[in-house]
Amino acid sequence: SQKIEQNSEALNIQEGKTATLTCNYTNYSPAYLQWYRQDPGRGPVFLLLIRENEKEKRKERLKVTFDTTLKQSLFHITASQPADSATYLCALLKTNDYKLSFGAGTTVTVRA
Amino acid sequence: DAGITQSPRHKVTETGTPVTLRCHQTENHRYMYWYRQDPGHGLRLIHYSYGVKDTDKGEVSDGYSVSRSKTEDFLLTLESATSSQTSVYFCATRTSSGGSTDTQYFGPGTRLTVL
Numbered sequence: 712s713q714k715i716e717q718n719s720e721a722l723n724i725q726e727g728k729t730a731t732l733t734c735n736y737t738n739y740s741p742a743y744l745q746w747y748r749q750d751p752g753r754g755p756v757f758l759l760l761i762r763e764n765e766k767e768k769r770k771e772r773l774k775v776t777f778d779t780t781l782k783q784s785l786f787h788i789t790a791s792q793p794a795d796s797a798t799y800l801c802a803l804l805k806t807n808d809y810k811l812s813f814g815a816g817t818t819v820t821v822r823a
Numbered sequence: 824d825a826g827i828t829q830s831p832r833h834k835v836t837e838t839g840t841p842v843t844l845r846c847h848q849t850e851n852h853r854y855m856y857w858y859r860q861d862p863g864h865g866l867r868l869i870h871y872s873y874g875v876k877d878t879d880k881g882e883v884s885d886g887y888s889v890s891r892s893k894t895e896d897f898l899l900t901l902e903s904a905t906s907s908q909t910s911v912y913f914c915a916t917r918t919s920s921g922g923s924t925d926t927q928y929f930g931p932g933t934r935l936t937v938l
Binding site: 757811 | 867930932
């Protein structure tokens with residue numbers, strides 16, 4: 712069966728450091744991978760999308776990599792700030808499909 | 824929340840009663856989705872719609888039905904609520920531009936407790 716796994720434990724880091732989150736998948740051939748941010752009590756908000764033929768994508772302090780051989784995406788938050796504290800979800804989408812499949816999320820806490 | 828509202832935001836109900844959750848969007852998006860979110864499971868798709876009166880099942884559709892009579896409204900009904908349906912329910916929409924850059928926009932969620 713298809714499976715999407717993110718870091719199972721919460722991630723606690725010091726302000727200014729880089730947070731690295733992992734998204735691994737099995738029995739899946741996604742064409743696109745997306746990352747979302749979710750704050751407590753709110754719905755997820757889209758951050759970044761990366762295609763299967765792209766190795767890396769950046770947006771401000773965020774960087775995403777996508778390795779289809781390893782079946783893995785890494786999500787980096789550089790120069791982290793307390794405002795980056797949230798749960799981050801990865802989601803996979805097949806070509807011409809309407810439906811995203813989500814991982815369970817990783818909760819990041821950035822200490823001042 | 825990109826023009827998506829959900830009602831009610833919180834509801835407590837009893838086992839065996841029917842419950843209807845409403846999602847309303849002002850973005851004129853073609854696709855609409857209902858998810859449930861539970862600890863350790865992430866977001867799981869219940870049902871989705873790809874147009875007015877066009878709906879299909881997701882991975883956890885048992886015990887749920889949906890209806891979409893207008894572009895802007897997508898209703899989720901729990902036919903006979905059970906305690907296992909206690910969860911946070913999110914509605915989402917997506918444009919139909921057909922590009923890979925289509926993203927989903929989520930509503931604020933409805934917290935449902937079934938006693």
